[in-house]
Amino acid sequence: MYDLENLEETHDEWAVRSEYWLQSIRQHTPKRKRRERQATPLILSGHGISIAVEKGTLAVKDGNTHYPSEIRKYRFFKGDLGLPKRIFLIDGSGNITLDALDWLSTQNVELIRLNWNGKPIIALGNGKSSVLPEKLMWQFETQSEESKRLDFAIPLISAKAEATLHNLLELLPDSPSKTKAINTTQSVIELLQKGVLSSIGGLLSEEGRVAAGYFFSWRALKIHWRAEGRYPIQHEWKRFFSRSTLSSGKPKNYNATHPVNAMLNYAYRMLEAHVRIGVIADGYDVSQGILHNRVDPRRHSFVFDMMEPLRPIVDRAVLKLVQDEIFTGADFILQDDGVCRLSPNLARKVVYEVEFELRNSARPYAGHMVGMRTQPTMLGLPI
Numbered sequence: 001m002y003d004l005e006n007l008e009e010t011h012d013e014w015a016v017r018s019e020y021w022l023q024s025i026r027q028h029t030p031k032r033k034r035r036e037r038q039a040t041p042l043i044l045s046g047h048g049i050s051i052a053v054e055k056g057t058l059a060v061k062d063g064n065t066h067y068p069s070e071i072r073k074y075r076f077f078k079g080d081l082g083l084p085k086r087i088f089l090i091d092g093s094g095n096i097t098l099d100a101l102d103w104l105s106t107q108n109v110e111l112i113r114l115n116w117n118g119k120p121i122i123a124l125g126n127g128k129s130s131v132l133p134e135k136l137m138w139q140f141e142t143q144s145e146e147s148k149r150l151d152f153a154i155p156l157i158s159a160k161a162e163a164t165l166h167n168l169l170e171l172l173p174d175s176p177s178k179t180k181a182i183n184t185t186q187s188v189i190e191l192l193q194k195g196v197l198s199s200i201g202g203l204l205s206e207e208g209r210v211a212a213g214y215f216f217s218w219r220a221l222k223i224h225w226r227a228e229g230r231y232p233i234q235h236e237w238k239r240f241f242s243r244s245t246l247s248s249g250k251p252k253n254y255n256a257t258h259p260v261n262a263m264l265n266y267a268y269r270m271l272e273a274h275v276r277i278g279v280i281a282d283g284y285d286v287s288q289g290i291l292h293n294r295v296d297p298r299r300h301s302f303v304f305d306m307m308e309p310l311r312p313i314v315d316r317a318v319l320k321l322v323q324d325e326i327f328t329g330a331d332f333i334l335q336d337d338g339v340c341r342l343s344p345n346l347a348r349k350v351v352y353e354v355e356f357e358l359r360n361s362a363r364p365y366a367g368h369m370v371g372m373r374t375q376p377t378m379l380g381l382p383i
Contacts, residue, residue: 016330017328017330017331017343017345017346018065018343018344018345019345020345021331021343021345021346021348021349024349032081032082034081035081036081037081037083037085038081038082038083038084038085039084039085039359040084040352040355041084041085041086041087041088041351041352041355042060042074042084042086042087042088043087043088043090043348043351043352044060044062044063044087044088044089044090044092044094045062045063045065045089045090045091045092045344045345045347045348046062046063046064046065046092046344047063047064047065047092047093047094048061048063048064048093048094049061049062049063049089049092049093049094049095049096050094050095050096051087051094051095051096051097051100052095052096052097052099052100053097053099053100053103054075056077056078057075057076057077057078058074058075058076058083058100058103058104058107059073059074059075060073060074060075060076060087061073061074061094062074063092063093063094065092065343065344065345078103078106078107079107083107083109084109085108085109085110086109086110086111086112086355087104087109087110087111087112088112088113088114088270088351089111089112089113089114090114090344090347090348090351091114091115091344091347092344096111101124104124105124110123110124110125110277111123111124112124112270112273112274112277114269114270114273120269120272120273120276123273123276123277123280125277125280131283131284131285132283132284134283135282135283135284135285136284136285136288139284139285139288139290139302140288142290143288143290143293146198146199146200149200149290149291149293150197150198150199150200150203152290152291152305153200153203153290153291153305154192154195154197154203156291156305156306156308156309157192157203157206157207157291157308157309158189158192158193159308159309160207160210160308160309160311160312161185161188161189161192161207161210162189163309163310163311163312163313163316164185164210164211164214164312164315165182165185165186165189166312166316167214167312167315167316167319168181168182168185168214168217169182171316171319171320171323172217172218172220172221172319173220173221173222174220175217175219175220177213177216177217177219177220178217178220180213180217181210181213181214181216181217184209184210184213185210185213185214188206188207188209188210191206192206200291200293203291204291215242215243218240218260219239219240219241221239221240221260221319221322221323222323223237223238223239223240223259223260223322223327224325224326224327225237225238225326225327225328225329226326226327226328227328227329227330228328228329230328230329231328231329231330232329233329236257236258237258237259240258240260240261240322241258243261243264255337255339256339256340257338257339257340258340259327259331259332259340260318260322261340262332262340262341262342263318263321263322263342263346263350264314264315264318266342266347266350266351267314267315267317267318267350267353267354268307268311268314270314270350270351270354271307271310271311271314271354271358272300272303272304272307274358275303275306275307275310276300276303278306279300279302279303279306284302285302286300286301286302286303287299287300287301287302288301288302289301289302289304289305290302290305291304291305291308292304292305310358310362313357313358313361313362314354314357314358316357316361317350317353317354317356317357318350318353320353320357321349321350321353330343331343331346332346
């Protein structure tokens with residue numbers, strides 16, 4: 001364990017902040033009960049990652065993200081309750097053997113590879129990856145009629161609105177924008193409960209009203225910074241103004257230019273990986289969206305459908321992180337084009353916080369989908 005005060009005197013801010021985020025994860029990782037399976041995922045990043053089979057066990061070595069750093073090694077046995085259900089590989093470099101892939105498959109461990117901006121590169125589940133004919137037929141039938149699409153989509157958006165209302169009431173600072181957003185969200189929830197909407201377009205319009213007011217109320221957030229003299233930050237980073245990037249005239253949410261948006265984008269990409277694994281494992285076609293009905297093999301519309309009620313849960317993780325932490329410019333990497341990226345260990349922290357919120361907060365909203373033949377894995381819940 002490093003002494004952060006001494007490190008700050010003799011090493012650069014990158015090493016200090018990297019070790020800070022690692023220690024934060026360790027301190028807030030709940031201890032596994034003796035008879036329970038490890039619920040916290042194993043998150044690997046940096047250079048020199050290694051996953052291999054040694055004498056029947058899985059030998060894992062984490063990567064190096066900063067200097068000085070500890071070399072973290074793990075060894076897991078078959079049937080080991082300490083074996084995590086998910087292993088995340090965040091950017092970085094290294095190697096994994098074919099024997100290790102087979103070993104993970106037999107132990108039902110999901111391996112998820114994310115690139116630097118959180119976009120899933122590959123997600124390996126437990127082998128149930130084929131589309132089941134009856135599930136695909138259900139998707140086609142539901143797509144074919146507006147009433148069936150509404151029956152599918154209204155519970156999703158209702159769950160999203162309720163989770164959004166929770167964030168407004170419990171996490172966001174008081175402001176006139178917050179009061180207005182609460183009133184709008186409550187009115188939309190009441191409207192959805194009445195069942196009077198007759199089109200998907202109308203439903204999306206109401207969802208858009210909730211989202212617009214909700215993110216506008218984020219402007220009251222206070223983002224705390226330190227060491228600005230050593231690592232100066234842009235004036236725009238002191239407050240959160242919009243989900244849209246400032247890098248072009250056309251509003252868009254990707255290629256974030258603000259740290260909060262960078263964390264949100266990373267967290268949403270992680271959620272996308274979660275839900276994609278669940279959709280594939282449950283035998284659905286990822287491209288056959290119902291709420292988002294643009295059918296394109298390259299755009300997994302059904303995954304985006306199932307992400308909707310979980311987005312505010314992911315927001316919750318980022319909101320808590322923003323309110324609880326004091327950041328420095330060393331926590332973020334500004335590219336030549338102005339796009340903001342997360343440092344590796346802050347990315348690791350974001351993954352941990354999102355996993356925690358999904359595990360502890362998402363299930364109450366899953367109740368909305370009981371009648372939709374929806375499985376827990378399909379919702380992206382860590383079970």
